[in-house]
Amino acid sequence: xxxxxxxxxxxxxxxxxxxxxxxxxxxxxxxxxxxxxxxxxxxxxxxxxxxxxxxxxxxxxxxxxxxxxxxxxxxxxxxxxxxxxxxxxxxxxx
Ligand SMILES: [Zn+2]
Numbered sequence: 001x002x003x004x005x006x007x008x009x010x011x012x013x014x015x016x017x018x019x020x021x022x023x024x025x026x027x028x029x030x031x032x033x034x035x036x037x038x039x040x041x042x043x044x045x046x047x048x049x050x051x052x053x054x055x056x057x058x059x060x061x062x063x064x065x066x067x068x069x070x071x072x073x074x075x076x077x078x079x080x081x082x083x084x085x086x087x088x089x090x091x092x093x094x
Contacts, residue, residue, distance in 0.1 A: 003087065004069065004087065005019040005067075015031060016031065017062065019087075032061055032077075035093075036056045036074075038089075040083050041084075062076060063075040063077055063081075070084075
């Protein structure tokens, strides 16, 4: 699954983000905390290797979601926006 989802739905109240591939009958749902924990940027990857526990605040929220051709950029409330989550990676961490 490398293709862009048909739609991305974000509920600001619950902070639930849903990626919907209606062509493939697939929906992946995430909370911001889960995505932030798995941020694929080089900085966070290095942090996770160095530290046994990569800590993310439980109440982290999403400020913006920018769909790119190959993945989605998430801007988090802690100011971090470096990670672009490839579509296939979302499936791995779901
Ligand atoms: Zn990161």
